[in-house]
Amino acid sequence: MTKRGSLLGRKKALAIRAAFIVVARAITWGMALHGQTVPGHFSDATRKLGVQFRQQASPTAKKYLLETMGSGVALFDYDNDGRLDIFLANGAPIDDPTPKGTIPKKTERKYWNRLYHQKPDGTFEDVTEKSGLAGVGYSTGVAVGDYDNDGFDDLYVAGYGRGTLYHNNGNGTFSDVTDAAGVAGSGWMTSAAWVDYDNDGRLDLIVARYMQWDFDDIFCGDPQKKGFRSYCHPDLFKPESVLLFHNDGGGKFSEVSHRAGIDKPGKGLGVAIADYDRDGWMDILIANDAMQQYLFHNRGDGTFEEVGLTSGAGLDGGGNTFSGMGVDFADYNNDGWPDIIITDLANQRFALFTNQKDGTFDYSSSTKGLSGISLLHSGWGVHFLDYDNDGWKDLLIVQSHVMDTIEISAPNLHYREPPSLLRNDQGKRFENVSDSSGDVFHQAWAARALAIGDIDNEGRQDAVVSSNDGPAWVLLNKTETSNHWVTLKLVGVKSNRDAIGAQVRLLTSAGEQYSTVTTTGSYQSSSDKRLHFGLGNADSIREIEIHWPSGIRQVLTNQRVDAILTITESSESSSKVSH
Amino acid sequence: MRAAITPCRILLLAIAFLSARISVAAQSSSPQSAELLLQKAAKEISAGQLGPAEKDLQSVLQAEPGEYRALDLLGVVRVLQHQETQAEDLFAQAVRSKADFAPAHSHLGLLYLKLARTEDAIRELREALRLDPHRTDAAGALIHTLQEQAQTASESGDWDEALRALKDARNYAPDDPDIQYEFGMVALQLSLNEDAAEAFRRTLKVRTRDALAVYNLGRAFMEQSKFEDARIKFADYVKMRPNDPSGYCALGMTLAALERSKEARDEFERSIAIAPAQTEAYYRLGLLDLESGDYDAARQNLDHALDREPKNAAALTALGRIEFEQKHYPEAVATLQNAVAGDASQREAHYYLGLTLARLGRKQESTAQLDIATRLEHEQAEHRRTILRIVEPGAQGK
Numbered sequence: 001m002t003k004r005g006s007l008l009g010r011k012k013a014l015a016i017r018a019a020f021i022v023v024a025r026a027i028t029w030g031m032a033l034h035g036q037t038v039p040g041h042f043s044d045a046t047r048k049l050g051v052q053f054r055q056q057a058s059p060t061a062k063k064y065l066l067e068t069m070g071s072g073v074a075l076f077d078y079d080n081d082g083r084l085d086i087f088l089a090n091g092a093p094i095d096d097p098t099p100k101g102t103i104p105k106k107t108e109r110k111y112w113n114r115l116y117h118q119k120p121d122g123t124f125e126d127v128t129e130k131s132g133l134a135g136v137g138y139s140t141g142v143a144v145g146d147y148d149n150d151g152f153d154d155l156y157v158a159g160y161g162r163g164t165l166y167h168n169n170g171n172g173t174f175s176d177v178t179d180a181a182g183v184a185g186s187g188w189m190t191s192a193a194w195v196d197y198d199n200d201g202r203l204d205l206i207v208a209r210y211m212q213w214d215f216d217d218i219f220c221g222d223p224q225k226k227g228f229r230s231y232c233h234p235d236l237f238k239p240e241s242v243l244l245f246h247n248d249g250g251g252k253f254s255e256v257s258h259r260a261g262i263d264k265p266g267k268g269l270g271v272a273i274a275d276y277d278r279d280g281w282m283d284i285l286i287a288n289d290a291m292q293q294y295l296f297h298n299r300g301d302g303t304f305e306e307v308g309l310t311s312g313a314g315l316d317g318g319g320n321t322f323s324g325m326g327v328d329f330a331d332y333n334n335d336g337w338p339d340i341i342i343t344d345l346a347n348q349r350f351a352l353f354t355n356q357k358d359g360t361f362d363y364s365s366s367t368k369g370l371s372g373i374s375l376l377h378s379g380w381g382v383h384f385l386d387y388d389n390d391g392w393k394d395l396l397i398v399q400s401h402v403m404d405t406i407e408i409s410a411p412n413l414h415y416r417e418p419p420s421l422l423r424n425d426q427g428k429r430f431e432n433v434s435d436s437s438g439d440v441f442h443q444a445w446a447a448r449a450l451a452i453g454d455i456d457n458e459g460r461q462d463a464v465v466s467s468n469d470g471p472a473w474v475l476l477n478k479t480e481t482s483n484h485w486v487t488l489k490l491v492g493v494k495s496n497r498d499a500i501g502a503q504v505r506l507l508t509s510a511g512e513q514y515s516t517v518t519t520t521g522s523y524q525s526s527s528d529k530r531l532h533f534g535l536g537n538a539d540s541i542r543e544i545e546i547h548w549p550s551g552i553r554q555v556l557t558n559q560r561v562d563a564i565l566t567i568t569e570s571s572e573s574s575s576k577v578s579h
Numbered sequence: 580m581r582a583a584i585t586p587c588r589i590l591l592l593a594i595a596f597l598s599a600r601i602s603v604a605a606q607s608s609s610p611q612s613a614e615l616l617l618q619k620a621a622k623e624i625s626a627g628q629l630g631p632a633e634k635d636l637q638s639v640l641q642a643e644p645g646e647y648r649a650l651d652l653l654g655v656v657r658v659l660q661h662q663e664t665q666a667e668d669l670f671a672q673a674v675r676s677k678a679d680f681a682p683a684h685s686h687l688g689l690l691y692l693k694l695a696r697t698e699d700a701i702r703e704l705r706e707a708l709r710l711d712p713h714r715t716d717a718a719g720a721l722i723h724t725l726q727e728q729a730q731t732a733s734e735s736g737d738w739d740e741a742l743r744a745l746k747d748a749r750n751y752a753p754d755d756p757d758i759q760y761e762f763g764m765v766a767l768q769l770s771l772n773e774d775a776a777e778a779f780r781r782t783l784k785v786r787t788r789d790a791l792a793v794y795n796l797g798r799a800f801m802e803q804s805k806f807e808d809a810r811i812k813f814a815d816y817v818k819m820r821p822n823d824p825s826g827y828c829a830l831g832m833t834l835a836a837l838e839r840s841k842e843a844r845d846e847f848e849r850s851i852a853i854a855p856a857q858t859e860a861y862y863r864l865g866l867l868d869l870e871s872g873d874y875d876a877a878r879q880n881l882d883h884a885l886d887r888e889p890k891n892a893a894a895l896t897a898l899g900r901i902e903f904e905q906k907h908y909p910e911a912v913a914t915l916q917n918a919v920a921g922d923a924s925q926r927e928a929h930y931y932l933g934l935t936l937a938r939l940g941r942k943q944e945s946t947a948q949l950d951i952a953t954r955l956e957h958e959q960a961e962h963r964r965t966i967l968r969i970v971e972p973g974a975q976g977k
Contacts, residue, residue, distance in 0.1 A: 309933065309949045309953070310933070310934070310937040310946070312937075315956075317870075318927055319926055319927045319929075321956060358938070360937070360938055362904070366872075367870070367872040371838055375837065410805060412808075
């Protein structure tokens with residue numbers, strides 16, 4: 001009797017303790033998060049840092065669609081000096097008119113893709129020529145990944161007609177290994193992503209393609225009105241399939257799109273990856289323009305099933321298609337399940353899909369405040385980032401209408417638009433804090449690509465934006481906050497070296513957060529692979545739990561904050577962490 | 580559509596017109612007996628004195644059997660005597676005698692209208708107007724005929740034919756506000772929203788206070804997602820017709836589209852205050868509540884709508900969405916199935932039914948519903964593609 005009573009008493013005590021922990025967490029979160037809204041402060045440091053770039057779109061009177069879609073940007077540390085470098089893709093000359101079947105080629109230096117190396121003092125130097133990354137054709141998307149696990153990040157540059165794989169030689173130079181690797185692709189390639197879809201320890205490559213398009217002289221717009229020629233609607237063109245290249249090792253890839261069941265024709269502009277059903281296999285989301293969005297569920301046997309419609313992530317809340325452009329796939333409400341944000345055109349409303357933890361998504365744009373915010377905006381690059389380190393992933397979106405003549409037909413819309421910064425209020429709602437977040441949010445740009453990363457390693461996520469037929473901007477996050485943070489650089493051993501696909505749960509006194517290692521997302525861009533966590537007022541990390549693509553689960557406890565931690569894959573939970 | 584004009588009435592007007600023309604000719608040239616007789620006959624016809632007129636015309640024809648004006652006027656006499664066969668023959672003789680004599684073509688066209696030979700009539704009236712673009716008798720009759728063709732086509736659902744006829748009519752009367760308005764309405768039906776907006780704008784150029792044109796211009800803007808422009812038009816409309824509940828409802832819809840939910844709610848409530856028995860404003864209020872996640876309020880408003888109109892497919896769809904959002908999947912299926920049964924073209928109902936069935940693990944049924952939703956979406960996309968081709972001539976391969 002006594003024994004039984006004692007057991008019950010212990011259970012009760014445990015339950016009370018657990019309840020107190022829950023309450024304590026809630027209170028701590030409340031303290032961290034119910035404070036005043038911290039406006040962002042992003043400062044344009046482009047000129048000061050020595051980045052002088054202009055994307056050459058080559059606009060023509062024929063309004064070839066290619067010339068309004070922009071080129072991508074990548075933030076990565078190509079020389080492993082601990083500082084992020086910047087790669088900016090560029091266009092190529094387009095004749096006016098251009099004969100059908102033409103594949104544009106870069107002819108002058110102004111069309112070169114550019115690599116800017118970050119020096120120890122934080123400024124950048126143009127190392128394009130030395131690096132061998134000037135490029136050949138009309139470059140579009142960029143994807144960073146260490147495909148040969150040699151410790152140096154490689155670069156895939158998608159393009160119109162041909163993509164290029166650059167192997168990082170580890171000495172500041174890159175070699176074009178496209179033909180040997182077999183990843184040239186074809187057609188109009190846009191965003192690309194590195195992901196180890198079969199968990200074999202080698203990064204595979206996905207390349208989205210826009211549509212079956214050529215330099216036909218198709219008149220779109222209003223022939224009766226001067227200046228009303230416009231870019232043609234995607235409805236006029238047939239869709240094109242995604243390309244999936246399996247990394248066979250030894251620098252060779254096999255195109256397996258059909259075999260993997262991922263060759264469903266779409267109009268892909270954005271790519272993002274995440275394990276949305278937490279089954280251990282990375283899934284792929286393709287943002288399609290003016291048609292259903294595709295969510296390729298990874299079956300774990302080398303094949304995919306497209307579940308966009310049935311999962312609820314294919315259409316908007318009214319069951320309508322929209323012009324999917326940029327995309328990110330991350331857990332905005334800290335429930336451990338990746339959610340989806342897709343940007344689109346004005347009058348369509350950016351699409352936020354909240355993971356329902358059962359393989360399905362709910363369209364949440366209205367209930368989370370995004371509909372009202374995004375109604376009159378056209379978004380391209382988009383990324384979840386915790387600008388104020390409060391522990392909730394906010395949204396940075398770069399914007400511009402696709403039509404440079406939109407003001408003529410729709411005076412309330414604009415071709416050039418400022419970016420938007422949306423603060424995440426504890427996963428409940430997004431609040432537009434752009435107006436109070438610095439001058440850059442008042443400057444109208446024809447922005448396209450966006451990559452994020454902590455450029456100055458100060459513990460705040462910065463951004464690089466590139467525009468269509470215009471400059472690029474380096475935006476340093478100078479948000480004033482005393483919130484803590486941690487950045488994790490994961491190094492795969494059994495898993496791919498970049499740890500792409502590794503899923504991290506981080507526990508502090510403020511609660512849990514989840515992130516997946518990836519360089520992809522946004523629009524035609526590649527972001528810092530390091531995981532950044534804002535920690536609010538939590539001054540220590542209780543636990544970091546990593547699920548590596550290899551299947552290894554690694555747990556680290558009691559880690560310091562306000563630091564960049566390098567964690568190497570290990571089955572030992574007490575493995576070494578370098579700072 | 581404008582008031583009916585009978586061919587006979589037009590014919591009489593034509594005679595008066597012709598009489599005046601002959602008078603002028605008679606005064607301006609040296610007086611000759613034939614001219615004077617023709618003038619006299621025209622006046623007699625206008626006065627209904629058909630016997631004396633015939634006598635005068637016969638004397639002209641005796642002297643000059645091919646005198647086309649006399650043949651034409653005698654044809655008019657025969658029309659008024661209900662001797663249509665002879666009239667047709669006389670007009671035809673006049674045309675043979677002088678092929679570029681517009682009045683004869685016009686009168687022949689009017690006769691054909693009387694005989695319900697519409698295509699022949701249109702041909703002759705067009706010819707009359709080609710020869711003399713200022714002929715009001717031919718223009719009036721032709722426009723009226725084309726409008727009637729458009730109306731018949733509209734009634735049978737042949738909107739393309741209606742649009743063609745009105746486009747044709749518009750060429751003859753570009754400033755006619757009625758034709759512009761009718762063209763706008765048909766263009767709206769065909770989702771040619773820019774064309775519709777332009778037509779309503781032209782209507783309003785002539786009739787600045789035409790409330791219906793203002794309302795439908797608002798609709799055209801809504802269809803083009805020009806929500807702010809639409810809001811302005813509907814706001815104008817409610818000022819013109821403050822007692823019309825549909826104006827407030829439309830204004831509320833534009834405000835909802837502009838994500839100005841509170842103002843939208845106010846407008847829907849105004850609409851309900853004027854017409855408490857309606858369904859639309861309750862439905863729209865329900866949608867606002869649904870979008871904001873207030874499912875109880877949404878249910879209450881949708882129930883109001885469904886009390887009045889139990890088979891309202893849109894309201895049922897919204898109610899099904901609430902069940903879906905609240906994860907009451909069996910209830911969602913039942914409600915959405917009712918919506919689909921009420922209106923099989925409710926794409927959103929098929930979509931949510933598909934989503935719900937997927938969540939219940941009923942994969943095959945889910946796929947079937949999502950396929951329908953996709954097909955309906957494709958049809959709309961195809962429709963958009965067609966519109967792109969219509970609005971932008973030469974869009975392909977130019």
